[in-house]
Amino acid sequence: MPDKMKSKGVNKSARTQVGVVGLGFVGLPLALSYAMAGASVVGLDVSRQLVDDLNAGVTYLHENRGEESIEEILRAQIVAGRFRATAEPLDLMAHCQQVIITVGLPVRRGRPDPRPLLEACRSVAEGVRPGAVIVIRSTLVPGFTDRRIRPVFERFGLQPGRDFTLAYAPERMAEGRAFQELESMPSIVGVVGENGIDRVLGLLRMVVKAPIYRVSSVKAAETIKVVENVQRDVNLAMVQELARFCEASGLDVFEVARLANTHERVKLLNPGPGVGGYCIPNAYYYLKQAADEVGCALDLSPAARRVNDLAPAAVVALLGKELRHFRLTWREARIAVLGLAMKDYSGDDRLSPAAEVVRLLARKGASVKAYDPAVKRSSPTKVESLEECLLGSHAAVILARQEAFKPVSADLMVRLLLPPRILLDTRNMVDQGAAKNSGLHLIRI
Ligand SMILES: NC(=O)c1ccc[n+]([C@@H]2O[C@H](COP(=O)([O-])OP(=O)(O)OC[C@H]3O[C@@H](n4cnc5c(N)ncnc54)[C@H](O)[C@@H]3O)[C@@H](O)[C@H]2O)c1
Structure with missing residues (x-):
């Protein structure tokens, strides 16, 4: 299965369109990794300044892939036409129905603030078409996908597993080693409902070269990620x-x-x-x-x-x-x-x-x-x-x-x-x- 999945991912990559929501420490290296794998990537961020900087080939992140800095990679992928940033959710959704969300839950006065992530999900849900694949990569409160994210999509009449695929695959990379670890770190994934795991694995496999483990429930995957950090x-x-x-x-x-x-x-x-x-x-x-x-x-x-x-x-x-x-x-x-x-x-x-x-x-x-x-x-x-x-x-x-x-x-x-x-x-x-x-x-x- 992994080999089959791998070749499927590589063949598809030349024409795959991938959306990445949130272009911060995780989202930008991830978006560029998909671009380098051959996908046509649109990145979405609420910060217009960040979007303008990225489209101008400017980033302040300290990452590199071998000898190449993230800024050099960004510029090369823009020139190759494989990466652009936008602040308009519907622009992203018009081009991409495989979307990875990397917006997190900031903690304010000891309480996780769900608003940025829920807003990101809402903006994506508006443009979801049948068969879309949405993968959340943020670190979450265990139970958050089912209790808070699923209802956002349901409000648009979208049932995970029936109308689209909703999955959770937490990002485990460390800043400073993003490009290396996005590929080399084993991943875990949980899917809401039964359907769509193959498409999720295909999407993940375009970048992840290490084993990908399927977890029995999304809440277990959410817990695994939290406990790694704790x-x-x-x-x-x-x-x-x-x-x-x-x-x-x-x-x-x-x-x-x-x-x-x-x-x-x-x-x-x-x-x-x-x-x-x-x-x-x-x-x-x-x-x-x-x-x-x-x-x-x-x-x-x-x-x-x-x-x-x-x-x-x-x-x-x-x-x-x-x-x-x-x-x-x-x-x-x-x-x-x-x-x-x-x-x-x-x-x-x-x-x-x-x-x-x-x-x-x-x-x-x-x-x-x-x-x-x-x-x-x-x-x-x-x-x-x-x-x-x-x-x-x-x-x-x-x-x-x-x-x-x-x-x-x-x-x-x-x-x-x-x-x-x-x-x-x-x-x-x-x-x-x-x-x-x-x-x-x-x-x-
Ligand atoms: N930084 C890391 O090393 C790291 C590693 C593993 C996992 N994570 C997890 O990944 C997630 C993202 O972390 P990060 O460090 O990249 O955060 P970040 O703050 O650098 O990036 C998040 C980006 O999302 C954007 N954003 C906020 N609301 C939005 C919306 N509604 N629509 C579109 N964009 C929106 C922000 O402007 C920001 O650029 C978090 O859950 C974090 O816990 C981070």
Whole structure:
């Protein structure tokens, strides 16, 4: 079956028209992957600015496929006539009856907000013709497809399984590795009703080269995706707690984690300033909503979320302790922050712990300069160069690695920082021996 499906997908790809709804971190690489597989792709987004930028060949995402950047791929696919973006749902639906939706559920005050995704579904439902295939790839509250998405289509007189195919195949890729993982990551899929699985698999197979597992129910597929992210939240909380213990005990957490991992069944992650991005911090709230609905109490996942939520405050507390040691008050302190992204080598600062560290430092009264050229969003603390950031600061705090930080060394820091020259390195970026020999006061978590 997989081989048959594969050849079917490849043969069809030259004439297949695919619509992708939501052109963000998932949607754009996905749309371009379909275009590179030979499909004619129309992408839909509510942001007219984004649509204009993309049609002009401009993207701020940090992805590449081998040597080719996402921007080069975007331009090549536009020139080849295989990709264009639109802000008009009916334009998309006039050309594509195979549509993949990647609009997510933002979390506001601890509650998943269904409105953007339901609106995206409604705009698509308006143009659905008999035989259409709609695949949702967003991360959802378990039960959401059946309880909230299906009724949107039913309001247009469309029954999944009878008039069109509705499927759920959550996206599992990681930012920064999108093109590779869209192909190489095994997928899971659940279909509403019995019909249409072959057409869904055909659509997925155009891009996915790894196994695709059919799940017995859509709710199980939704749960699998949420629990993958919650598991990472719990694992990260585990190592954040270990970092607190090591710091209080005078131990090096990076050494402890590295050598604990020599045990074949231990897999500690790296600690850092917290857990950010759209996916991992939100997953707990999706699980919580579904657990509340069935009256199931959660203990471990909320505790992990709390530990990770408090991680940026722990970074600030650690820095405060060091400043006090050198008799510097928060109001006197000048702090250089390197890295505003939610993780290393990313341009994504959504729910970034680094942004929270900056906010907390400013609230303490410290003067902060932050440098991260990969993050597009502007902010009053941001400066334009590494030198400008470090020069005249008492302390540097490294919160995310970036290519632009390659020149960072203990010597550079010593040259540009003011005494007491504190370096709080949460990413284990600067060589420990060199930092100590050069006279930096190094703290690592
Ligand atoms: N970012 C990741 O690494 C990642 C990985 C796996 C899964 N996911 C999941 O994929 C989904 C999308 O995540 P993302 O990071 O790409 O989000 P994103 O915010 O980058 O992209 C979503 C896009 O949808 C657009 N949009 C909002 N409402 C719309 C509407 N009604 N019609 C058309 N477009 C609309 C937004 O303007 C935005 O460009 C989420 O459910 C997320 O949890 C994300």
